[in-house]
Amino acid sequence: MINIQSRFLMRKVFIRWRSVQCFSVKHFSDKASPNNTWYDLVVIGGGSGGLACAKEAAGLGKKVAVLDYVDPSPQGTHWDIGGTCVNVGCIPKKLMHHASQMRHAVHCAKKYGWIAETDLQKPNWNALSNTIQQYVRSLNWGHKVQLMQRNVSYFNAKGQFVDNNTIKAIDKTKKETLICGDKIVIAVGGRPRFPLIPGxxxxxxxxxxxxxxxxxxxxxxxxxxxxxxxxxxxxxxxxxxxxxxxxxxxxxxxxxxxxxxxxxxxxxxxxxxxxxxxxxxxxxxxxxxxxxxxxxxxxxxxxxxxxxxxxxxxGRLASTSELNLQNVGIKFNEENGKIFVDEFDMTNVGNIFAIGDVAVGRPELTPVAIKAGKHLARRLFDNSNELTDYNNVPTTVFTPLEYGCIGMSEEAAIAEYGIDNVEVFHAFYKPLEYVLTEQSHKQCYIKAIVLCQSPQPILGLHFVGPNSGEVVQGFGVAIKCGLTYAQLSGTTGIHPTCAEEIVKLHITKRSGLDPTVTGC
Known part of the structure; x- marks a missing residue:
């Protein structure tokens, strides 16, 4: 049952959404006139990277168009502008993860003296999904408003290459409109892969x-x-x-x-x-x-x-099969559809670029795509030479016990530098949050992978435990600045926290000593 506040929110979002739809239709018809179809930049794909690139270019005074269209999934699910992260990735995933943690937290609360009237068995799935979907729709609306505020033309249409300056936009009614641009950015991301098995x-x-x-x-x-x-x-x-x-x-x-x-x-x-x-x-x-x-x-x-x-x-496949890349000779990986680019995000066709998950060799992460989009727009339209650094990108896996990391895995470090040139400092630890609740902490683990050669830079850092994303983000900055083991171990920890165990790392795998933390 939706309460009055939720109904009010839905009504407000709907009214705003309708106003943006009117804006979209108006801009589509205005910009589609034969005498006014040329843009400084055309972005195909309205996900995080494409939107960041478009908004940055528009902020630099350029005439920009964005095309975005989502084919329904085989099960018929479809969504609006914003890409995977907003609609079917990071945002709803983290909210679901947090919802699942709440059930666990209520169970643990009893150990702290809280008296629970009932045990939580299952949530009201419909209420949970509706709440998440309302929030996602508000983000969809927000993206459209931001495009409108920056005078970016938004086309709810698929894009197909006619030539290296011309895109055919096909809307849901199959209406076709030609859109021309000096620079074209492909930022269509990817979709889940299905196995070739019956059913x-x-x-x-x-x-x-x-x-x-x-x-x-x-x-x-x-x-x-x-x-x-x-x-x-x-x-x-x-x-x-x-x-x-x-x-x-x-x-x-x-x-x-x-x-x-x-x-x-x-x-x-x-x-x-x-x-x-x-x-x-x-x-x-x-x-x-x-x-x-x-x-x-x-x-x-x-x-x-x-x-x-x-x-x-x-796994996922890049959403490039309907772009007609062959019309302009863009080179791509035929196995997964990803497009080959150079360090400037340029394809083999000089005025066409690809960013985000659709590009070969790029980490499939939202913040990476956003940075790539902004940097590309500045290089194209603001005389910038700054490239996106794809090394040492921190990330977190939001499993029940979270895993945050930055830099090399142990396997990768040994493969590149040799086992004799790599030192691994590690520790098993017990979060204070687990003490009263008597939770298992067997898998709470940290390791820092260090190059033996002076000044002993940190090659990789791996943290398994509560709130790992919040912990690793700060260390991501440090490693980006060239953090060494001496600097890490010379840092004073914050007590009592899980993160302090990182700066206390002192036992190496090579020593064979028990890495379990037992005290100060």
Missing amino acids: AREFCMSSDDVFWRKEPLGKTLVVGGSYVGLECAGFLHGLGIDTTLMIRSIPLRGFDQQIAHLIVEHMHEEGIKIWNSQVPVQVSKINSGSLEVISQLNDGTTFANGFDTVLLAI
Whole structure:
């Protein structure tokens, strides 16, 4: 049941949304006239990177157009401007993660003397999803208003290349309009990949769907060992949903593997069922309306199991298949659709650029795309020479026990510098928050990867524990400034915090000593 305040908010957002829709239609018709179609910059894609680039260029006095259109998912889910992060990624994911943590916090509160009237079993899924969706829609509206305030022309349309200066915009009614630009930026991001197995597209959902789902998911299978798969399995379990996680090979590919296995171990101990070395080979609907999943082990053995929901998180493909890149000869990776770019984000076609998740070799992270978009606009229109630094980018995986990191994994450091030239300082620690609640702290772990050669720079920092994103952000600045082990260990910690254990690191893996923190 939606309360009066929620109804008022929805009404206010709707009125504002309608006003922006009127603005969008007006600008579409005005800018589409044959005598007024040339722009200094045309951005294809209204996600974080594309919007940042467009707004920055408009702020520099340039005439800018943005095209953005979202094809519905195979399950029919669609959303508005803002890209993956706003609509089906970072924002709703973090809110779901926080909601799941609240249930755990209420349970732990009893240990602190709080008297709970009832145990929290499951949330009202419809109320939770509606609240999140209302917030997301307010962000959609905000993006449109910001474009209007900067006189950016917004086209709710797909973009296809006609030539290197001309884009065909196709709206939802199939109306076609030619838009011309001096510079063109591709920032279309990516969408979830579906396996080529019977029933995948017909019956399975992805991260494009879960945040917009109106009904409770019921017993759920999450397929995939990526950070998306682990995060979704984590918050679904935390919300009281019977959750199973199926991992084909290794979890968190590209991350430090010691940490990855600690994360999975913790999820298993929390009650999430983990099926390793297994893949789905068929999904079908049975008479009861539930789904039967046939899965296969590496040795060929197959199993049949029933679920209410199957959520696929097996990777993403760049959304470039309908751009007609061949019309202008843009080079791209045929396996994943990503576009090849140089250090200036330029494609092999001189006036066409690509930023964000759609570009080969770029970290698939929202803040990275935003920086890339702003830097590109300044280079194009403000005589800037500043490049986006894609090294030492901090990030966090929002699993039930969070994992924050920056820099190299242990495996990558050893591969580049050799095992004899790398020192790993590490520690298992117990958060004070876990003491009274008697929570398991077996996987709370920190390690700093250090180059032995003077001045012993920190190559990588990995932190597993509460609020890891908040902790690692500050260390990200330090490592960006060239933090050394002497500077790290010479810093005074804040007591009592989890973060202080980082500056107290002193036991190396090479020593073989027990790294468990026991006191001062």
